Amino acid sequence: MVLVLDPHTSKIISSCCKMSDLLERGFVAIQNIENVRQSIDLPATYFLDVSGQDDDAHDDDEKILMALTADFSEGKDWDPVSKTGKLLKKKYLRAYVHATSTLQKKLIAKVLAQERRFVASCRALDEINIDFLALESHVFLLNQPYVLDTLIRSNTGGGMGESTRLIDRITKQLVSLCIMLNEKPYVRFEKPTSNSNCEKLLEMLASTTNFEATLRETTDKLPNWKPRPNPATLLFLNRTTDMAATLIHHISYQSVLVNVLGMQGDVLRVEVDKRGDEGKAKEIKSYVMSEEDDIWARQRHKHFDAVKNELYAEMKAFKEKSLSQKVKEGDGLDMDPKTMLKVVKDIPKYREMARQFNKHNSILKAAGAEINKPGRIQAMTLLQDLACGFDSSGSSVSPQSLWSAISDLLAKPDTAYLDKMQLALLYVITRGGMTSKEEDFFESNLQPEMMTVIRGLSHLNFNTKKPKNTYNLERGHLDMMKTRLTKIRNEKKIETEKEQDAKRKGQSFTKKAHYIGYRYLPKLHWVCSQLIEDKLDQKAYPWNNPPPKSGNRGMSRSTGFSVRRNRHKRQQSGMGSGDKQRLIVFVLGGITPSEMASVYEVGDQYNMEIIIGSTDLITSEEMVKCLSQGAIKKDQDLNPAVIQSANI
Structure with missing residues (x-):
């Protein structure tokens, strides 16, 4: 059986199936309906996106249906009455067609009326209502x-x-x-x-x-x-x-990979050290960050620094327990037959875990290098202060009180483009507008399209002129964040006291990390x-x-x-x-x-x-492009850390 997909259904299938799942179900080939394909003497299952209203058939829908029926076309030169001319070979023996959602009756009737051989070859035509990733x-x-x-x-x-x-x-x-x-x-x-x-x-x-x-x-x-x-x-x-959720730098592992390294869906492309070259040479690696990756499933929502600490601790514990590692290091295991059998059984698990640790270690290293670029840590802190309305000590802060630090970052040429945009946009939102003096500063220190982005906030009902009403969070929302911060600060205080007590007694103490900046x-x-x-x-x-x-x-x-x-x-x-x-x-x-x-x-x-x-x-980069109203093209790269696919 051949599986034929369009670009949309390809993403649907890849979001919930692996290639091995499809092979187990008898699919020997997966093809894109938009590509030129050779005839195969096998039946085909089509999973296509043919949606829309009956009275509003879209060109893309008709294009896909026409491509479907063309797979079974007899050819323009073939005369079925006299049986003369050139008869084209069918792409597949039979067709089983499944649509993501409601089929358009008028469009289907229009297309099917033209292709008799498709009707004769079609064994199923139904809607299966799976139209999401x-x-x-x-x-x-x-x-x-x-x-x-x-x-x-x-x-x-x-x-x-x-x-x-x-x-x-x-x-x-x-x-x-x-x-x-x-x-x-x-x-x-x-x-x-x-x-x-x-x-x-x-x-x-x-x-x-x-x-x-x-x-x-x-x-x-x-x-x-x-x-x-x-x-x-x-x-x-x-x-x-x-809007703050889209503009601030969240410091969870997943957020860093999406916003800083530009992870697309579940695929991350990152530059890593080439094996055996001791960091001198680099290579591009593509990683799939799926829930089948146990480390990713457990750690993706944790603070970036916590993931680093826990990953290194896991690596150390795994090496201490792994028989394969002990044999590799030659620490003198008694290699009797029973131990040898355990080592052999441990090798696949050891290799898989070592591969996962190396993968995440490489990603953390690449992300850490981006986070530590000039001005980024300061930008992250200022964005948190603007969004929360209070600093890491819990003291209230206003946008105006942060203006000096923000303007310094905006004026520096080495501050990243997106960091500048995020700071400027969130400042105007939380300030409730901008004074003429602030607007003059933006125009002097930001590029022209950046000003277009800032003024684009008005289309989302944000004031971009003289400040009127300062942006205020819902009271309950603010209280929830302050309560959370107080809890973290108290836990950190207790941990510090325990650590000092252990030092006085000459005891070891593993301090738990508490991340106040993640507010x-x-x-x-x-x-x-x-x-x-x-x-x-x-x-x-x-x-x-x-x-x-x-x-x-x-x-x-x-x-x-x-x-x-x-x-x-x-x-x-x-x-x-x-x-x-x-x-x-x-x-x-x-x-x-x-x-x-x-x-x-x-x-x-x-x-x-x-x-x-x-x-x-959605990322801050997409938000900036949307607000630019075309001044910044969708395919324009605003984040130098993102490694584009070579297959575009």
């Missing part, structure tokens, strides 16, 4: 980057039609997620606080006439589909209400906690179709489910039970690694399953 066990993406760019254009009066099509597309993709999860959720959304089209479109997306109607229309066509007895809550949030919690963290505790303001976050008043919306204790549908792990852990209360969070405009980490943390804290998704991962 499973990035992690509790994270999904819709593979739609630069959504904010579209929303900003709609705000400037140049793209409302495109925005409406975008909302239709997102709706269908979310419906496919809910169908796969057997969810008919209660819907709640972040109420618009301005006339910004970005906020209005979120309300449109969450509306009962849009999402709920599309879900009902789709499930009515699935007679065997049944929703879970304990429906989830689907919460729609707006990216623009927490900012995404707004999503607080919102999810409030919703689970049933404290979330219903005026600011109203229901579209509320649950029964007697229903508890968050404290069930059963086991949950994974969007990656890993059958083996579900069987081991009991995942898949329909009893657990589930929260699905969708952020229109992109999510950050820090928000992904928050979902896992809040879920563990309340013993509850939370699934987060968005149109795509």
Whole structure:
């Protein structure tokens, strides 16, 4: 069997399957429908993205369907009546066609009417409702980057039609997620606080006439589909209400890899020392950072420095226990047959663990070099201060009090381009605008397109003129961060006292690290906690179709489910039970690694399953390009640390 994919479905498949999984199921070849292919005397399974409204067929959809039917075309020169001319050979023996979501009836009828041999060769034509990427066990993406760019254009009066099509597309993709999860959720959304089209479109997306109607229309066509007895809550949030999460440097391992080294999806390209050359020569390595990597799965949400310390400790402990390492170092093991057998069995595990340690050690080294570049640590601290409104001691700070340090960094030529942009943007947001003096400074020290980016904030309803109202965090959000900082400071104080006491007694003491600089919690963290505790303001976050008043919306204790549908792990852990209360969070405009980490943390804290998704991962670089309104091209490289793929 041959598997034929398009660019979108290729990403869907690669997000949840390995090549070995496909080979086990009888697929001997995987081909891109957009490429020129040779005929193969095998049946083919097509998995294609053919979506859209019946009355709004898009060129790309028609192009893919035409490519599908062309695989079975008899040829323009062939006359089926007289059987004369050149008869083309079919690409495959038979076709089994599966679409990601609702098929367009008019478009299909138009295309199929022209290709009789395809109709005769087609053995299946159906919709399987999988139209999203499973990035992690509790994270999904819709593979739609630069959504904010579209929303900003709609705000400037140049793209409302495109925005409406975008909302239709997102709706269908979310419906496919809910169908796969057997969810008919209660819907709640972040109420618009301005006339910004970005906020209005979120309300449109969450509306009962849009999402709920599309879900009902789709499930009515699935007679065997049944929703879970304990429906989830689907919460729609707006990216623009927490811009700080996209602009500050979060110091978790995953955030550093995405924002500093430019990891794309789960693939990271990094320059490492070439083996055997003692650091003199370099080579480019590509690493896949998946949940099958045990170190990555355990460490990705931890502070970058904590990962370094724990990795080195793990490496040391592993070497001490490994029989293979002892033999390699020749420390005189009694090599009787029983010991030799243990050593042989230990070799594969030793090699795999050594490979994983070397991989993460190389990545940490490359990331550490970028973090320690001139001005970056200071920029990270200032961004945290701006976002939180208090410093590492817990004392309140205002944007104006930080201006001197910020302006010094902006004026230095060796400060990184993106660091300058992040500081300038977050300063204007938290300051509530900029004075004429500050604007003059920006114009004198920043490039012209940078000023376009700063002024682009106005399209997201941020003031970019004379400051009026200073940006203030929600009181509960601020209190949550301060409480967290106080706890960390107290723990650090106790650890320091224990360390000093151990030194006086001549005892060894392993000090636990506490990272005070890692202060900012995404707004999503607080919102999810409030919703689970049933404290979330219903005026600011109203229901579209509320649950029964007697229903508890968050404290069930059963086991949950994974969007990656890993059958083996579900069987081991009991995942898949329909009893657990589930929260699905969708952020229109992109999510950050820090928000992904928050979902896992809040879920563990309340013993509850939370699934987060968005149109795509968003970085500070993408935010800058969206705000530039075309002044900075999407393919323009703003981060020199990112190593581009040679296969572009």
